[in-house]
Amino acid sequence: MTVEVWTDINCPFCYVGEGRLEQALEAFPHREDVEVVYRSFELNPEAPKDVTRPVVEAVAEKYGATVEQIEANEDRIGAMAGELGLGYRTRGRDSGNSFDLHRLTHYAKEQGKQRELFNRLYKANFAEERSVFADQEFVVDAAAEVGLDPAEVRKVLDDPTSYAAEVRADEREATELGARGVPFFVLDRKYGISGAQPTEVFSQALNQAWSERPRRSLITVEGAEGADACGPEGC
Secondary structure (H helix, E strand, C coil), X not given: CEEEEEECCCCHHHHHHHHHHHXXXXXXXXXXXXXXXXXXXXXXXXXXXXXXXXXXXXHHHHHCCCHHHHHHHHHHHHHHHHHCCXXXXXXXXXXXXXXXXXXXXXXXXXXXXXXXXHHHHHHHHHHCCCCCCCCHHHXXXXXXXXXCCHHHHHHHHHCCCCCHHHHHHHHXXXXXXXXXXXXXXXXXXXXXXXXXXXXXXXXXXXXXXXXXXXXXCCCCCXXXXXXXXXXXXXX
């Protein structure tokens, strides 16, 4: 079974939603048969590259809210993350253009390290002090921690065309599927879950999707009796 996750490194609810999905997967009896694939979705594609802004200030301006309101919301999200055992800095984080990070996650997918990289970038952005948007060497180091070649990571980050088409394809598909925000989860292209739903919702969806997977049936073709074969007793 495949679980696709449209997400953005800027999104705190993606961070929390990922934690709740992981919680549900840990209790899911068929966990080893579930593949989690990340898809790209930029929350602020118009943000200038290499320019960062404090999260509280940027969100307050975007939604016409006060700084106090956004700080209270950050505290609420921090508490939600804490319930999952996730670190979360409620003050001092920044936001920025995530396109290059999305490109890098597509490279990581080819190397079989996409989920590890996403989780490392989530932690870096939400729980650590250095910026994934303004400090390329930090991103290179984080990628190396999950087993990616630092030289290859730099090549991807330095080439704006590398994996750009893959990011755009994910974003078009999100639109076609009706995703207007993230996180957005799709199970076996049959069930969609919008937002950082409670762990119980993910568990129910996983069980439902699994129960409705097509079952393969074996059709035995009758042939001549005594056809040659090998078994435990010999050939």
